[in-house]
Amino acid sequence: MYESADAEENCQNLQLPREMAHLTLARAVTMTLFDPNYFIHAANVLLLLAYSVRDILWLRLCALASSLIAIPYFALQPKPLRAAISWSVLFAAINIFQSWRLLVERRPVKLTPEEEYVRGLVFEDVPPRKVLQVLSIGSWVTTAMGERLIESGKCPEAISLIVRGKVRVTRDGLVLGELVAGNLVGSALLLSGAPADVDAAAVEPVRTMRWEIATLQRYLAANPDVRITMQSHLARDLAGKVVSFGERGDQELKRRNWG
Numbered sequence: 219m220y221e222s223a224d225a226e227e228n229c230q231n232l233q234l235p236r237e238m239a240h241l242t243l244a245r246a247v248t249m250t251l252f253d254p255n256y257f258i259h260a261a262n263v264l265l266l267l268a269y270s271v272r273d274i275l276w277l278r279l280c281a282l283a284s285s286l287i288a289i290p291y292f293a294l295q296p297k298p299l300r301a302a303i304s305w306s307v308l309f310a311a312i313n314i315f316q317s318w319r320l321l322v323e324r325r326p327v328k329l330t331p332e333e334e335y336v337r338g339l340v341f342e343d344v345p346p347r348k349v350l351q352v353l354s355i356g357s358w359v360t361t362a363m364g365e366r367l368i369e370s371g372k373c374p375e376a377i378s379l380i381v382r383g384k385v386r387v388t389r390d391g392l393v394l395g396e397l398v399a400g401n402l403v404g405s406a407l408l409l410s411g412a413p414a415d416v417d418a419a420a421v422e423p424v425r426t427m428r429w430e431i432a433t434l435q436r437y438l439a440a441n442p443d444v445r446i447t448m449q450s451h452l453a454r455d456l457a458g459k460v461v462s463f464g465e466r467g468d469q470e471l472k473r474r475n476w477g
Contacts, residue, residue, distance in 0.1 A: 265284045336381060339400045358426075360426075361423070361426060379403075380403065380426055383424030384398055385397040385420055395459070406459070
């Protein structure tokens with residue numbers, strides 16, 4: 219009984235080296251028929267290609283392919299390089315995730331009619347995705363007739379883009395002018411930071427996009443392309459107000475004096 223057990227154990231001990239020998243032989247045959255160096259050469263060529271492209275998505279995809287192609291080279295060595303295989307799998311997983319994120323970010327976006335209208339008013343040269351970003355940090359507000367958007371003597375905390383409706387601007391009862399779609403309510407105060415010296419009230423229901431000044435400034439600081447577009451519109455808006463409000467104020471003063 220004991221002798222049969224010892225014999226069986228000896229057979230198993232002999233079988234294990236045989237299996238290892240078969241695996242080594244199979245690997246040797248594979249390496250003889252196909253040189254694993256081809257894999258590492260192809261992987262490095264893809265890395266060179268990744269470093270030469272400008273598009274970050276293509277860089278990620280080439281780096282991913284390079285990591286995957288390098289794995290057979292490490293696996294077909296006489297003694298598989300497990301550490302190198304593990305790192306290649308990790309790099310491949312990271313590049314798969316980052317490539318997926320880039321593909322999601324580059325999907326075409328569809329603006330609603332109202333969002334498309336705002337883009338036409340201010341952000342005509344800004345990509346739709348960026349328009350959604352800048353609108354997402356603000357809020358849509360509907361102001362009732364007679365409600366004030368700016369009160370004299372107070373520092374406004376927000377700036378509003380008129381999408382529909384009219385806002386009348388007055389100073390000490392004197393009508394300076396009216397703001398319509400495309401005008402910014404509080405644009406001058408955004409630059410000066412001083413308390414308002416005018417009142418701005420809706421003369422009809424007004425639809426606006428409202429941004430908190432601090433939030434908008436942080437976003438514009440991080441997005442130069444949108445900041446340039448916003449500053450350009452702000453400059454045109456202020457120039458238009460100076461001309462129209464000056465003419466309207468002069469007319470109103472003449473009317474009062476003659477009255």
